[in-house]
Amino acid sequence: MSKIYLAGYFRKNLGDDLFVKTIANRYPTSSITILVEPKFTEPYVDMPNVKVVKYVFYRRLLNKLLSIIGVTDFIERKLISRNDLIVEIGGSIFQQIAKEGITSRRLNYLKSNKPIFIIGSNFGPYTTDDYYKTYKEYFSKVNSVVFRDEESFSLFREILVVDVAPDVVLGLPITKSNNEIVQHKKKLAVVSIINIVDKVVATNKNSIQNSYDRKIKELILQLIKRNYTIVLFGFSEAENDTVAANRIFSSIPSHVRNNVLLKSHDNINDSLDILQKADIMFSSRFHAMILGWRLQIPQYVFSYSQKTNNVIRDLFPVQANIDVRQIADIDAEFLIDNVNTMDKKTLENVSKSAEIQFKFVDQFFKNNS
Template sequence: MKCFAYPVFYFEKVWNGPITSGRDEEMKRLMINAYTKLNLGDDLFVKLLCERYPDTNFVLPAMGEYRTCLGSLPNLTIYPIESVWVRGARKLLKSFKSIEVQKLLLQRLARRCDGVVQIGGSVFMQGKNWVRDYNWKQEIFDSNKPYFVMGANFGPYKDEVFYEKHRELFSGYTDICFRDEYSYELFRDLGNVRLAPDIVFQHPKPDTAGGESVVISVIKPSERENLKALDTVYYEKIRDIAVAFILEGYDVSLMSFCEYEGDEEAVRSIYAMIPETFHSRTEMFFYRTNLEDAITLLASSGMIVATRFHAMILGWVFGKPVFPIAYSEKTINVMKDANFEGAYADLKSIASLDPDTVVRSQETNRLNVSVLAAQAEKHFLELDKYLGRSQDAAGVASAMSPGILARRGHES
């Protein structure tokens, strides 16, 4: 026992510090379960959540870089899971696997919070480690405390076991609000499942005029199992689209939303393919922790070519013409739910896309999202009740029917 005593003392020291950022101890304290790989869309989710509830303390286990990205939020405490203290605890508890130490740390943090908000988009995909991730949720989070899920879609998944296990898991949650009708229909009979448009539709529209520039958000297709062989054809097509806009007199920004998922590598590869004579009209933008700079770039553009899902959403919110390049069913599903009738491309068949089609779409590919923005507030309905915050009754009423999303829809 003595040989284990010091590591336990050290472990206690790691996670026994203050987690209220000097805020009132009587305020509710909620742990945020989010995708923390510096992905622009997921980071916006966290920002919008914290800004909505300034009188709630939120705790986010994440990389230390999040202190730069979201450190200005006064009601958010970042618990860096790769801090010196945590690395030290892992060394001292070397008889445990690193992943088990992290689980212990997260269990302790969850116990010190009043509940959990899981906020994110594609957070229920069937990956190779889905059984481990599923067991983690059951072992880390206290089933006697409230657990809210918002902003998510379900899948893609390959077998019924994955689906049935999540039905079992979801049945014990306080509230689940999906962002697409497909996911909602899979679980609507559980009774605690609702539907609302993507949370980022709640993002305010900056007071920024559109410029003579085009933002092209890109991905590295081979990071996704079903797009392994498409890097070259996709990069070449994005190059052709960029050149087509430059020849029309536009400047082009190639934009990375997430370094971890290969976006930056994609940007550099595409930039290298563009003829040097056009490099003076081409910019590379890398989102890392510069959240406001990324929003400004999108808001000040004249058009957005969106492979990234939230480049599409933000483009619509900011009143821009958007040409979506769909790399997954979630994009197709949300376009259908939003009644978007503009031109778009499926990444799997992008070889046949004519760049002139993309250029011409700036005249037709806007979407009125005022109704979607009001409906998106429904994600927060049950959390509002739990935290004692009242929603605008008329706004919520307009969002209550799951089958009616954005009746005003497409603008020509």
């Protein structure tokens, strides 16, 4: 049995949890180890081949004490030593923070002499040429990097082990039961919420947040008039999606609040069940958009980052979308009337192409079977 150490953002974020699910499903005979804070372990309990190592207090303390004498990320290094390869999976995992270069974790990955595979990411945003050059060198030393957008790929395309493919979640298998039409008395609208101040880089982000909150409230009231039940869905509690959802919910007149439900992601299957029942979506989260395409749900996308714009441009340029910075300028009724989603033929092609995300890992297993 092969043993994978899976590195990523495991903080109960639906998009990242779907990465884990996809890897676990693709390599069912492999043992997959992840290091997770105890309060974020619930999404992985139904994955039999995923071994969750809880990053409990004594492990954090040991890491901190050893870092004083220059031994960084001891717990993770120990786990890596017990595995055959490292797979780092995630979306925005190469954003420049201040003058940071290669993280100590990634330097330790290289020192481990284990094969390293990077799946499903985009590169940036970055502000210095040194950051770009440092990662160009790093990518030339790992076994493979598969980006999810053409812009990131174009920065490193001359490196032979670098490729590009659609987002991992676009290849997510959808079971027959997931495709069943669910009958319910009222139409269902899912609105994925973000806390603008935690996601948008701008000097006026408080003002943008106020405009966003007002527009979501206006949208909800229009949806209620059209006989929808609305789910305000927080994909990531750790990034304050739930805080934003509660704030917006509190602004809704009390006499119509019974038409609005609050949902925070805890369990992958529960979250997917809700999304599959949606008649219409309004997608602030990147992976809300991706799931809207995958599940063929008409949607309007509220883009907060260049990564969203890049993927729309690459895969489905006619997707209805607006930058959250301009959201005050659009009418709620227009949003509802102009939803769309990826057509079936394009989705079939994109879903098949998403398999390329795993081609280097697949080849590794083939060569070592």
